[in-house]
Amino acid sequence: MNAPETALQGQDTAVIGRLYIAFELGEKSWKLSLGDGVHAPSRCTVAASDMASVLTAISKAKARCGLAGQAPVRSCYEAGRDGFWLHRWLTEQGTHNLVVDSASIEVNRRARRAKTDRLDGDKLLSMLMRYHAGERRVWAVARVPTPEQEDERRLHRELGRLKQERTAHSNRVRSLLILHNLRVARIGDRLWKPWWNEHGPQLPPGLRAEIEREVVRLALVKTQIKTIEAQQREAVKLSAQPxxxxxxxxxxxxxxxxxxxxxxxxxxxxxxxxxxxxxxxxxxxxxxxSGESQVxxxxxxxxxxxxxxxxxxxxxxxxxxxxxxxxxxxxxxxxxxxxxxxxxxxxxxxxxxxxxxxxxxxxxxxxxxxxxxxxxxxxxxx
Structure with a gap:
């Protein structure tokens, strides 16, 4: 009897099969690549957010690969517009899921690279198997926040977008005024109305109406910015955010x-x-x-x-x-x-x-x- 056989004698050497799933998420449909690392992968397309079809595809893949109904499932998808709700749903179903940074996925650099959803799904599936086989640096896995932590980001991100809109409205008004050699330092403050009453009537009616609409939108954005900033200050003042x-x-x-x-x-x-x-x-x-090159x-x-x-x-x-x-x-x-x-x-x-x-x-x-x-x-x- 050789050494490996001696070492394995008396041990449970049964291999527990696993099902691997790679999601390629789209706006209207999802493409799934499913395999167990032994048989050739299967592919299917389901309607976006059709979770019943996803469970059906998992059951069919397990039956095709000869896996038990309770065999563990490991999945992955690229971080994107769907966020983390799919990760949380898969986790509730007992699936070990990974949310992958798409920028970290390796690509073939040889000549032109073919790219389709089917090829991307197969690539994700093979990398998922490699990751669970021990190649931890094959890609970068995103850290998933809790629903509460994710919701807490909404306030300052909305504030950032509003400030960009404020700048865009102000720049638009200035650009329209410069068409007629009119320049103003600040728009929407207490000095704006007297200045506009003096110079606004000399503008063409179409341009004057457009500027007035821009100023109204600018005033709304400024009001929302002040509301959010006041909410932040109040939370800090009340020691809600130590x-x-x-x-x-x-x-x-x-x-x-x-x-x-x-x-x-x-x-x-x-x-x-x-x-x-x-x-x-x-x-x-x-x-x-690399070699003598150091940059x-x-x-x-x-x-x-x-x-x-x-x-x-x-x-x-x-x-x-x-x-x-x-x-x-x-x-x-x-x-x-x-x-x-x-x-x-x-x-x-x-x-x-x-x-x-x-x-x-x-x-x-x-x-x-x-x-x-x-x-x-x-x-x-x-």
Whole structure:
């Protein structure tokens, strides 16, 4: 008897079959690729959100592959417009599901690449099998928030969209006025109506009506922005958001910025070290080293873009409102004497260090070295 047979003697060597499913989600229909890693995969198309058809397809695939009805099921789909509701439904059905970052999926770089939903589904299915076989770096798996954590993001994301709309309406009005050599500094404030009463009548009636409609939409957007900002301030004032209130105590960081950082980054992610913080923000370096060629490609930009953009803005604000902090002194010694490009490179490095300092401040209570705190606002609890 050989060694492997001796080692396996007396052990249960039965292989428990598993069914693997890859979802290719579309607006009107979903394409499913199903297989067990032994038989050739089967494919089917179901109407979007038709969950009864999905369960039927799973049952048929198990029967075709000779799997028991209670055989475990593992699935995946790409993160997109459907969000995480499908993941939660699959989890309720006892399926081990993965939500995959589509940008991390490897593609064939040889000549032209054929791309169809069928090929994409088969590719996802093969990568799912490889992932569960031990190749954990075959793609990047998205971290799924709880329904409560996901809902808490709605407020600041809506606020961001409203501010973009405000800028768009203001720019549109200015562009229309410039057609007739009229220029105004601010639109929609208390000085707008007297200015409009003086210059508006000289414009053509069609243009005047269009500008008035734009101003009405601009006023509505501004009202909604004020409502959301007041809601955020009230929540902080009533100590309903202690992490946000703690972060907003640092000079140079406001309630809106603190809200975004906590809800997008620090409030639901748990980091073990500074490298994870930089990597989640996309502020980690990406070296390219092959043979004699060694090039630094800059930051990866692979993380949360909202938080990354905000950290760059906060880095500039930190230099202004925290002049005595060690981070500001480090930047001034190393990058301030250089030119504009040197300072732009340095502000990214400062943003990375500042993000790590804010994480330590929230996680361990370590105030950034040399940083100053704002006094507590009236009515706020420490």
């Amino acid at each position: 992490a946000i209130a703690l972060l907003a105590r640092l000079s140079g960081i406001g309630v809106g910025s603190s809200w975004l950082l906590v809800k997008e980054l620090f409030g639901w992610r748990r980091f073990h070290n500074r490298r994870e913080v930089a990597g989640c923000l996309g502020l980690a370096p990406t070296p390219y080293s 630094e490609q800059g930051i990866s930009k692979a993380g949360n873009k909202r938080a990354r953009w905000l950290m760059i803005e906060l880095a500039w604000s930190w230099l202004r409102y925290q002049p005595t902090s060690h981070l500001t002194q480090w930047f001034n010694e190393r990058f301030a004497p250089g030119g504009k490009r040197t300072r732009r490179v340095g502000i990214v490095a400062l943003a990375r260090r500042l993000a790590i300092a804010l994480w330590r401040y929230l996680e361990y209570g370590e105030i950034p070295s040399g940083a100053s705190l704002k006094p507590l606002a009236k009515g706020c609890r420490p």
